[in-house]
Every structure is written in structure tokens, then in C-alpha cells.
Amino acid sequence: MDKVNESIISAGFGGQGVMVLGKFFAIAGMLHEFKVTWLPSYGAEVRGGTAHSYVRISSNTIANPAVFNPDTAIVMNAPSLDKFEKRVKSGGLLILNSSMAVGKPKRNDIKIIEAPLTDEAIKIGNVKIANIITAGIYASRKRIFEKDILKNVIKTMLRTREELVSVNLRALELGMEIGKE
Amino acid sequence: MRRSKIKYLSTGNEACGEGALRAGCRFYAGYPITPQNELTAYMSRRMEEENGTFIQAESELAAINMVFGASVAGARAMTSSSSPGISLKQEGISYIAGAELPAVIVNIMRGGPGLGNIAASQSDYFQATKGGGHGDYRSIVLAPATVQEMFDFTYDAFSLADKYRNPVMILADGMLGQMMEPLAFDDNIKPSGIIPKPWALTGAEGRKPLSAKSLRLGSGKNSLERHNERLQEKYKNIERSEIKTELYKTDDAAKIIVAYGSPGRIGRSCVDTMRDDGDAIGLVRLKTLWPFPYAEIRKLAERGCEFLVVEMSAGQMVEDVRLAVQDDNKVSFYGRMGGGIPEEEVIIKKLKNRG
Numbered sequence: 001m002d003k004v005n006e007s008i009i010s011a012g013f014g015g016q017g018v019m020v021l022g023k024f025f026a027i028a029g030m031l032h033e034f035k036v037t038w039l040p041s042y043g044a045e046v047r048g049g050t051a052h053s054y055v056r057i058s059s060n061t062i063a064n065p066a067v068f069n070p071d072t073a074i075v076m077n078a079p080s081l082d083k084f085e086k087r088v089k090s091g092g093l094l095i096l097n098s099s100m101a102v103g104k105p106k107r108n109d110i111k112i113i114e115a116p117l118t119d120e121a122i123k124i125g126n127v128k129i130a131n132i133i134t135a136g137i138y139a140s141r142k143r144i145f146e147k148d149i150l151k152n153v154i155k156t157m158l159r160t161r162e163e164l165v166s167v168n169l170r171a172l173e174l175g176m177e178i179g180k181e
Numbered sequence: 182m183r184r185s186k187i188k189y190l191s192t193g194n195e196a197c198g199e200g201a202l203r204a205g206c207r208f209y210a211g212y213p214i215t216p217q218n219e220l221t222a223y224m225s226r227r228m229e230e231e232n233g234t235f236i237q238a239e240s241e242l243a244a245i246n247m248v249f250g251a252s253v254a255g256a257r258a259m260t261s262s263s264s265p266g267i268s269l270k271q272e273g274i275s276y277i278a279g280a281e282l283p284a285v286i287v288n289i290m291r292g293g294p295g296l297g298n299i300a301a302s303q304s305d306y307f308q309a310t311k312g313g314g315h316g317d318y319r320s321i322v323l324a325p326a327t328v329q330e331m332f333d334f335t336y337d338a339f340s341l342a343d344k345y346r347n348p349v350m351i352l353a354d355g356m357l358g359q360m361m362e363p364l365a366f367d368d369n370i371k372p373s374g375i376i377p378k379p380w381a382l383t384g385a386e387g388r389k390p391l392s393a394k395s396l397r398l399g400s401g402k403n404s405l406e407r408h409n410e411r412l413q414e415k416y417k418n419i420e421r422s423e424i425k426t427e428l429y430k431t432d433d434a435a436k437i438i439v440a441y442g443s444p445g446r447i448g449r450s451c452v453d454t455m456r457d458d459g460d461a462i463g464l465v466r467l468k469t470l471w472p473f474p475y476a477e478i479r480k481l482a483e484r485g486c487e488f489l490v491v492e493m494s495a496g497q498m499v500e501d502v503r504l505a506v507q508d509d510n511k512v513s514f515y516g517r518m519g520g521g522i523p524e525e526e527v528i529i530k531k532l533k534n535r536g
Contacts, residue, residue: 023361027190030363038190038361063450064443065360066522 012076017131022053136175200335205372207233245273255381261287275314279395283342300520301355340374434463
């Protein structure tokens with residue numbers, strides 16, 4: 001495989017699963033034998049506050065786990081759109097949950113994929129899985145992950161909550177559908 | 182975390198906890214504080230699984246004194262906190278050093294002074310390496326820079342503590358505590374460096390009573406001055422034997438970054454970037470902060486190297502580098518405070534501009 005050097009910021013309200021989403025990417029990267037780091041960032045208060053996680057996935061040793069200008073920003077709410085749209089690298093990717101992030105992105109030098117992800121998540125049966133839909137979108141755009149391994153990550157992460165596996169697998173599939181060019 | 186052969190994605194805090202358990206630590210007392218809470222939480226769960234003792238103490242002072250008590254009874258014991266909480270533990274650490282007891286203390290540093298904030302920092306270097314509490318004592322200070330080293334160094338800390346009957350501190354910034362990285366270890370790993378502890382207070386049945394204390398009012402060979410001389414002898418011995426440093430591409434380097442912890446990771450990346458441009462840059466990454474590698478750095482200085490010290494502080498370790506180099510013109514400094522992380526671009530710019 002080509003050299004990989006990816007940085008991702010996942011941002012939203014506490015409870016939208018942006019920390020778990022970052023872990024999903026990090027575990028997936030690790031299982032693909034890349035170097036990975038994950039770093040959380042949140043205020044002293046969590047639930048309802050804004051939070052984000054930084055992930056790096058690289059063929060090389062990773063220096064700084066914090067990310068200022070990401071290759072990809074996954075934005076789940078409006079405050080995070082204000083904060084992170086401007087920080088995406090030129091030519092980068094912005095995945096936007098338009099159910100929650102009301103307001104229009106302004107950049108025209110980055111790729112923007114916008115979808116009502118919270119509504120989509122409710123439609124397939126669980127409001128909490130909008131994060132995994134974004135993982136599917138990311139996977140279909142970046143092509144650094146094998147689908148079977150991503151499915152295994154879901155099963156591994158939910159090994160004590162098996163009843164949630166199938167809905168998460170559906171979310172991943174849906175995301176990959178939405179992300180198709 | 183239980184089965185091995187595979188890699189785990191672990192936080193530094195949890196890797197530290199598992200490293201302690203694998204070293205045979207079965208006593209942990211702590212009090213919650215960000216950014217080391219994952220460690221306390223992890224110990225609360227794992228100590229129960231391992232039939233060890235986990236105590237969420239009523240305060241940091243209580244926790245360090247519980248460690249004193251467990252250690253004096255012969256147990257491998259640990260406490261952890263973050264900067265403001267470590268300040269509260271200093272009295273206990275001084276007592277442990279004075280009574281010559283092994284103990285492992287983890288400081289996942291956050292920004293100060295005072296309650297500061299919860300972001301990563303390295304502004305407790307002076308406190309950790311120069312005593313911290315009162316009296317002429319030293320703690321061995323280990324400085325991990327990866328999640329793997331959070332496990333490895335904590336595992337090693339217990340053997341060092343037992344070997345020298347001395348407090349050992351794991352000094353890591355909050356980023357290393359909270360970040361996740363792959364961690365691998367042998368699931369069959371056993372505690373190492375287990376030695377008899379004839380000094381331990383285990384009940385005096387069939388033998389003369391022992392005592393362990395830091396109060397010394399005696400005279401002659403029991404005087405406090407003689408005791409201090411023995412301690413200093415021990416510290417010299419540690420300085421001779423336990424210095425650990427990573428030298429990265431220093432062989433032909435003209436300029437050298439000196440760093441530990443997270444800035445050590447960033448420094449390494451700067452070396453790689455600048456080497457690609459043909460610049461002769463190297464990195465000295467400290468794995469032990471005390472004992473400090475004065476001789477190693479002096480050797481590089483005598484060869485004509487210049488140094489850029491990078492820290493997440495106003496400049497603390499840089500004082501030891503200046504002591505080693507003994508030519509202030511050859512030592513420059515770049516630091517960030519209060520949660521700022523040194524930037525690669527700035528480090529490279531500083532190295533390019535100098536000389």
C-alpha cells in the first residue's frame with residue numbers, strides 16, 4: 001500500500017460519540033499495521049459540552065498526537081463547524097452532519113460531504129450511530145481501510161454489547177453508500 | 182488488556198496501571214484528578230480482579246501515607262496524581278525517602294502554577310528532580326514518551342525502587358496520560374527484581390522488633406548527619422548506574438535537540454525532517470531525568486555541538502543542560518506553557534536560524 005499519513009478531527013457534543021469514533025479509526029488503523037494515535041479534548045464538563053478527538057494514522061512514527069490542521073474534519077454540531085471548518089487543510093475533507101450543524105460551510109477549496117446523519121441514524125433504528133455512518137463515509141472516500149477489517153472493529157468494540165452490532169454494521173454500509181462518488 | 186500476543190489500543194494512563202500490576206504492585210491508593218483519572222479508574226477495576234487493594238483515599242496526603250504504610254510492610258505500592266495533587270504529596274515523599282522505603286509515584290503533569298488547567302505541561306521538572314519536599318533527598322525520575330514506555334517504565338520502576346529503597350517517580354505530561362497508542366506486552370510477564378526485604382515490618386514474632394522512620398535524634402553512627410552521608414552515597418551510586426538516554430542521530434550532529442516526554446516525540450520528527458534537507462541534527466531524549474546525563478551531554482558539547490532544549494515549561498531542564506555544557510552561548514531554549522505544545526515548524530526555524 002502507498003504511504004499513509006492521515007489526520008482526523010471528530011467533533012461534536014458530548015454524547016454524539018466523537019471519542020468512540022476516533023477510537024474506531026485508531027483501532028482500524030492499528031489492525032492495518034499503521035502507526036496510530038488518539039487524543040481526546042474536552043472541557044472540565046463533558047455531557048452536553050463540545051468535545052473532539054484527534055486521530056493520526058501513519059506509515060511513519062507519529063510525533064505529535066494533537067492535530068491543528070486535519071486532513072479530515074468530521075463535524076457533528078454547529079459550534080464545531082465554526083471551530084473546525086477553517087482548520088481543514090486545503091484539499092481536505094469535511095464530513096458534516098446537517099441535522100445538527102445548521103449553517104452553511106464556506107470553504108470552496110475542500111471537499112464537503114453534507115448529510116442529515118442524525119435523521120438517517122434514527123431511520124435505521126438508533127440515534128447514537130450517526131458517528132458510525134460518518135466512519136463509512138470516510139472509509140469510502142479515503143480507501144485506506146478494508147471493509148472486512150472495519151466490520152471486525154465494530155464487532156470487537158461491541159463484544160459486550162452484541163445486540164448493537166447489526167445496527168452499527170448497517171450504519172457503516174449506509175455511510176459507505178452516502179460517501180460513494 | 183488481559184490476553185496478549187495482540188496489540189491493545191491503550192491510553193498512557195491505563196498502560197501505566199497495567200505495567201504496575203505486571204510488576205507485582207497490589208496496593209494502590211489515589212485521589213481523582215484530571216488528566217490522570219483513567220489510571221485511578223483502571224486500578225479500581227483491575228486491583229479487584231487481581232485480589233489487590235485499591236483505595237480511593239480522602240486526600241492526596243492520605244494516599245501517599247497509605248503507600249508509606251504498605252511499603253513499610255513489604256508490599257509493592259503505588260500512588261498517582263497530577264501536578265497540584267503531587268504538590269500535596271511532597272511531605273510524604275520526603276518521609277519515604279528519609280525512611281528509605283521503596284515507592285512508585287506517578288505524576289501526569291498539567292498546567293500550573295496553582296490549580297492551573299487540565300492541559301498537558303512539563304512544569305514540575307524542578308519539583309520532581311530537585312527534591313520537591315524538604316531535606317537532602319532525591320527521587321529517581323523516569324520520563325516515558327510513548328504509551329509503550331508508560332507500561333515499560335512503570336514496570337521497571339518497582340525493581341528500581343526495591344533495589345535502592347527509594348521513591349521512583351514516573352513523570353509524564355497529560356498528553357501521554359490521555360492519548361491512546363498501540364501497546365504490546367508478553368501476557369506471561371512476571372514481576373522482576375524481587376529481592377528479600379529484611380527491613381520490612383511484618384510482625385516481630387520470633388525476632389527483634391524493627392522500626393522504620395524518618396525521625397533521627399540519635400548521635401554518633403545513628404546521627405542524622407551519618408544517615409545523610411549514607412543517603413548521598415546511595416544517590417552517587419544511582420548516578421553511576423541508572424542513567425538512561427536515547428541518542429538519536431547524534432553521531433555526526435552539529436546541533437542537538439534535548440527533550441523528554443511529548444517534546445521528545447516532536448523533536449525526533451524535527452530531526453527526520455531536517456535530515457531530509459541535509460541538516461546535521463540529532464536528538465538527546467532523556468529517559469531518566471534524575472539521574473541526569475551530564476557527562477553524555479558534556480561529551481557532545483566538547484565535540485562542538487550546539488543545543489536547543491525544548492520543554493513544555495518556562496525552562497527548567499534547560500538549567501541542567503547549561504550545567505552540563507558550561508557554555509551558555511551554546512544552549513538555547515524553546516518552551517510553551519499552560520498547555521501549549523511546542524510546534525515542529527518553530528523548532529525547525531530556531532535550529533535553522535542559529536549559527
